[in-house]
Amino acid sequence: MKPKHRTGKVMPTLEDAIRASSLKNGMTISFHHHLRAGDYVLNDVVRACAALGFSDLTVNASAIMACHTPLLEAIREGVVTGIECNFMHAAVGHAVSQGILEQPVLFRTHGGRPAALENGTSHINVAFIAASAADAEGNCNGKEGSSAFGSIGYAMSDAEHADYVVVVTDNLMPYPLTDVSIPENLVDAVVVCDSIGDPDRIMSGTTRITRDPIGLLIADYTARAIEASGLIENGFSFQTGAGGTSLAAAAYIGERMRKRGVTGSFASGGITGLLVDLLNEGLFTSLADVQCFDREAVVSIRQNPRHVEISASRYASPEAKSAVVDRLDAVILGATEVGTDFSVNVHTDSNGMIMGGSGGHSDTAAGASLAVIAAPLVRARLPLIVDRPQTLSTPGDTIDLLVTQFGMACNPRRPDLHDRLVDAGLPVFSIEELKEKAELLTGRPRLLKNEGRVVARVNDRDGDELDVIRTVSS
Amino acid sequence: MKILKKAQAGTLESGDVLVTVKPSDTLMIEIESPVARQFGDAMERSARDVLESMGIYEGAVHLADQGALDCTLRARLHTAIHRALQDYDADVAGSL
Numbered sequence: 001m002k003p004k005h006r007t008g009k010v011m012p013t014l015e016d017a018i019r020a021s022s023l024k025n026g027m028t029i030s031f032h033h034h035l036r037a038g039d040y041v042l043n044d045v046v047r048a049c050a051a052l053g054f055s056d057l058t059v060n061a062s063a064i065m066a067c068h069t070p071l072l073e074a075i076r077e078g079v080v081t082g083i084e085c086n087f088m089h090a091a092v093g094h095a096v097s098q099g100i101l102e103q104p105v106l107f108r109t110h111g112g113r114p115a116a117l118e119n120g121t122s123h124i125n126v127a128f129i130a131a132s133a134a135d136a137e138g139n140c141n142g143k144e145g146s147s148a149f150g151s152i153g154y155a156m157s158d159a160e161h162a163d164y165v166v167v168v169t170d171n172l173m174p175y176p177l178t179d180v181s182i183p184e185n186l187v188d189a190v191v192v193c194d195s196i197g198d199p200d201r202i203m204s205g206t207t208r209i210t211r212d213p214i215g216l217l218i219a220d221y222t223a224r225a226i227e228a229s230g231l232i233e234n235g236f237s238f239q240t241g242a243g244g245t246s247l248a249a250a251a252y253i254g255e256r257m258r259k260r261g262v263t264g265s266f267a268s269g270g271i272t273g274l275l276v277d278l279l280n281e282g283l284f285t286s287l288a289d290v291q292c293f294d295r296e297a298v299v300s301i302r303q304n305p306r307h308v309e310i311s312a313s314r315y316a317s318p319e320a321k322s323a324v325v326d327r328l329d330a331v332i333l334g335a336t337e338v339g340t341d342f343s344v345n346v347h348t349d350s351n352g353m354i355m356g357g358s359g360g361h362s363d364t365a366a367g368a369s370l371a372v373i374a375a376p377l378v379r380a381r382l383p384l385i386v387d388r389p390q391t392l393s394t395p396g397d398t399i400d401l402l403v404t405q406f407g408m409a410c411n412p413r414r415p416d417l418h419d420r421l422v423d424a425g426l427p428v429f430s431i432e433e434l435k436e437k438a439e440l441l442t443g444r445p446r447l448l449k450n451e452g453r454v455v456a457r458v459n460d461r462d463g464d465e466l467d468v469i470r471t472v473s474s
Numbered sequence: 475m476k477i478l479k480k481a482q483a484g485t486l487e488s489g490d491v492l493v494t495v496k497p498s499d500t501l502m503i504e505i506e507s508p509v510a511r512q513f514g515d516a517m518e519r520s521a522r523d524v525l526e527s528m529g530i531y532e533g534a535v536h537l538a539d540q541g542a543l544d545c546t547l548r549a550r551l552h553t554a555i556h557r558a559l560q561d562y563d564a565d566v567a568g569s570l
Contacts, residue, residue, distance in 0.1 A: 350509065350512065351511060378543075379541070380488055380489060380508060380509065380540060380541020381489075381509050381512075381513060381541040381542065381543055382509060382512065382541065441543055442513075442543060442544075443513065443516055443544055445509070445512035445513060446511065446512050446513070446515070448511055448512065
């Protein structure tokens with residue numbers, strides 16, 4: 001009998017896989033954030049690198065979440081000296097703002113990250129891919145198993161472009177896995193561990209519509225504005241986030257589609273149970289899912305072929321031959337600050353401390369025909385609208401409309417939209433008028449300027465620098 | 475007038491302020507706020523304004539702010555001082 005070729009990809013520990021990967025000091029390791037606040041893999045890998053004596057590593061993760069505070073210890077020890085990400089939770093962000101890293105963090109967008117891998121401006125030496133199901137050759141997905149998290153979209157680009165790819169799973173299935181999101185031909189090693197994450201923190205049970213009357217009012221205005229724009233026709237496509245106000249807006253848009261008898265083409269982005277309900281009702285033909293936000297979405301992507309898993313590249317890469325965001329009619333986005341030129345900050349809080357990032361914010365704003373910012377005009381005495389946001393995350397010329405509970409402001413470069421909103425009887429103001437309304441309530445906040453050293457660079461989706469973030473002086 | 479006993483008004487909900495006033499030989503105003511950098515000076519000015527309008531020149535005032543608007547801050551401080559001056563028994567009021 002002819003001897004069978006055996007790849008021997010399965011390795012007993014992360015340490016073995018790291019050794020086999022030929023990782024060296026100064027190299028870049030990558031991660032994806034679909035396990036959200038429940039992820040164990042990034043911390044386990046960084047700890048293993050520390051135990052093996054590595055230093056000067058760069059962590060390139062699609063997002064740094066609240067559970068990743070052990071990174072701070074690895075930074076203090078010199079194991080990790082660089083971070084590249086599309087989003088950074090305040091738990092790590094505040095330490096970065098206070099200067100824990102000598103080298104500035106590099107912020108990209110969800111589309112800019114795969115684009116940088118595709119055009120070679122960013123390189124990953126070893127990619128670690130958490131999978132809730134994998135076989136011995138590395139065929140894997142995030143849909144099956146007790147740690148299921150749904151779409152594995154952000155990791156697909158890492159698998160394609162990294163020198164060495166390690167799949168980490170807590171659920172080794174018989175070969176061949178049938179529902180394959182990342183195929184074996186891209187995978188070098190498979191490590192089986194006890195658990196890739198805390199299932200209770202990977203997914204929130206159900207993302208819920210807000211009950212806050214201000215949030216509901218903003219959502220109602222948003223849905224009415226999108227209807228007035230004339231976009232809610234057959235083939236309508238849209239994206240919204242998982243926040244309570246965004247969900248309410250999605251529900252109101254669903255009502256308007258139902259009333260008009262409209263069938264939409266797709267909803268994209270982070271997918272929630274609410275969008276799954278709209279799909280199942282037939283209001284949309286399909287979902288394009290780069291990340292699941294709740295359990296309903298995970299169940300749906302596993303069972304429903306019209307709930308389609310997409311890679312970050314297909315979602316939003318400006319280097320891709322085409323991307324889903326460019327087919328979007330409307331997107332509803334949030335903001336911590338909006339400038340009078342409609343530019344948006346989603347990276348830093350009012351003190352300039354890092355607490356977020358673009359994610360797909362600027363990708364969808366650039367792609368959608370109508371990009372709406374929906375946010376309260378005042379939050380805890382802080383007015384939303386400022387002369388210039390602390391950090392420029394999304395350029396103002398990609399934003400079409402700002403909706404608040406006190407009314408909406410249309411970007412002056414969209415006079416057509418302005419007229420439609422006025423004709424629909426919606427409360428339309430100039431952005432300066434809305435700013436004055438807010439300051440009448442709050443008073444004028446003292447202007448803060450952080451002039452310390454640069455702790456982060458914010459790249460736009462094309463890889464050009466938009467802004468820098470500096471240390472926060474207290 | 476003089477503050478003779480401790481009294482409070484407000485809550486720690488977002489958009490509110492918990493004001494505590496206590497007897498003291500001097501006038502002291504302490505401010506804790508997530509927006510202290512933007513509005514700390516304005517908050518202290520408003521507090522002094524309310525105290526002066528009520529004839530209070532001695533006492534310790536603590537503002538645990540959660541981003542209250544100026545009108546809220548003034549109202550809470552007014553009520554707290556009122557309670558500190560009155561024959562107001564918080565325990566009795568709380569059990570009503």
